[in-house]
Amino acid sequence: MPNEKSYEKALETSNAIQQDLAVHPQSYTMLTGDRPTGRLHLGHYFGTLKERVRLQNMGISTNIVIADYQVITDRDTTEHIADNVYNMVIDYLACGIDPDKTMIFTHSAIPAENQLMLPFLSLLTEAEMERNPTVKAEQEASGHALTGLLLTYPVHQACDILFCKGNIVPVGRDQLPHIEATNKIAHRFNARYGNVFPEVNGLLTSMPLLPGLDGRKMSKSYGNAISLCMDEQQTAKLIKKSKTDSERMITFDPEARPGVSALLTTAGICLNRDPQEIAEEIGNAGSGALKSLVIDAVNSYFEPIRAKRRELEQDMSYIKDVLHQGNARACAKAEQTLAEVREAMGMVY
Numbered sequence: 607m608p609n610e611k612s613y614e615k616a617l618e619t620s621n622a623i624q625q626d627l628a629v630h631p632q633s634y635t636m637l638t639g640d641r642p643t644g645r646l647h648l649g650h651y652f653g654t655l656k657e658r659v660r661l662q663n664m665g666i667s668t669n670i671v672i673a674d675y676q677v678i679t680d681r682d683t684t685e686h687i688a689d690n691v692y693n694m695v696i697d698y699l700a701c702g703i704d705p706d707k708t709m710i711f712t713h714s715a716i717p718a719e720n721q722l723m724l725p726f727l728s729l730l731t732e733a734e735m736e737r738n739p740t741v742k743a744e745q746e747a748s749g750h751a752l753t754g755l756l757l758t759y760p761v762h763q764a765c766d767i768l769f770c771k772g773n774i775v776p777v778g779r780d781q782l783p784h785i786e787a788t789n790k791i792a793h794r795f796n797a798r799y800g801n802v803f804p805e806v807n808g809l810l811t812s813m814p815l816l817p818g819l820d821g822r823k824m825s826k827s828y829g830n831a832i833s834l835c836m837d838e839q840q841t842a843k844l845i846k847k848s849k850t851d852s853e854r855m856i857t858f859d860p861e862a863r864p865g866v867s868a869l870l871t872t873a874g875i876c877l878n879r880d881p882q883e884i885a886e887e888i889g890n891a892g893s894g895a896l897k898s899l900v901i902d903a904v905n906s907y908f909e910p911i912r913a914k915r916r917e918l919e920q921d922m923s924y925i926k927d928v929l930h931q932g933n934a935r936a937c938a939k940a941e942q943t944l945a946e947v948r949e950a951m952g953m954v955y
Contacts, residue, residue, distance in 0.1 A: 616808055619808075620808060627664055627666065634667065636669065637669045638775060639673050639766060640654075641676045643681070644690060646693075646833065647832055647833045648824065649815070649824035651701060655702075655703075659702040661776075675755075691712060692925055696915060697835070711936035715933040718944040722768070722769055722944060723758070726764055735760055739780065744756060764784075767806055768792060769936075771804055773805065773806055773807065775806060776809045777811070778810070782808050785807065792804065792805070802946050802950050820865055834915070841905055842901045845900050845904070846897055848868075848897070850893040853866075856892065858884075869896055884899070
């Protein structure tokens, strides 16, 4: 986790970039992505997907990696991975990602990108990789042994960003160490071999974290996440069975009343309203009234996205084609960058 001073500097830079994006969108290339470990949910939508669509529609060069190789950083199986990948593409398109404007690709289909790992690994020390908070957190959460892939996770992320000459990455505060690691690699490569890679900056998200329905982090494993692929009935069922408490009066208090407050936050983000105001409006009507309001808010907000999703599900050949075309574009870009790297290193024979 970055200290307060480095965070303030990153926030200042991020704010300046946000101002410049509208003026010089052609100056920016964005890279972001997801691990295909399950279905995308409301936390993903409000946390990252909306922002990706916004950046794409501003005319910024946008790139999304479906990080399939990263599934095995802390898991011993790739069961269901193809299904997860295809459903991720469906979710992207349903939420407004345009494959003509945004390059969607998978790690495993881009050999030249992964080949950048070799020179990049020589530019970070073992201690620098081990200090990365995500490496520590992922290992502790999984209880898995520290694999070589998990240890080099920050280097692989640098490959994702730098192969397409990405210079902005939408991140939360806890992901800033990845930007720092990427810049160390870029700076050291440029100093050692020649100027190939750009400076990378984190585009800090201002969106508050959307909790799961029980107030904990939204996660499929907790059973507290509304997935984008759920229909209206499944959504209603999940919200109805979410735990609140015995107090009838509805108040917004995330610490003392996590379940009630999570529902209020969900309604607030879908209705673009203050959760506190919603709580005051419901008052003594109780959790039943609150849950009804949340069901209506979520189902109304996601109605057009779900309609688009149902349409896309009927044309899997199109979904596969989107991925094949994105992979082809990414391969061409990665091969071009790898050629520049080999030339800078004097490895053209």
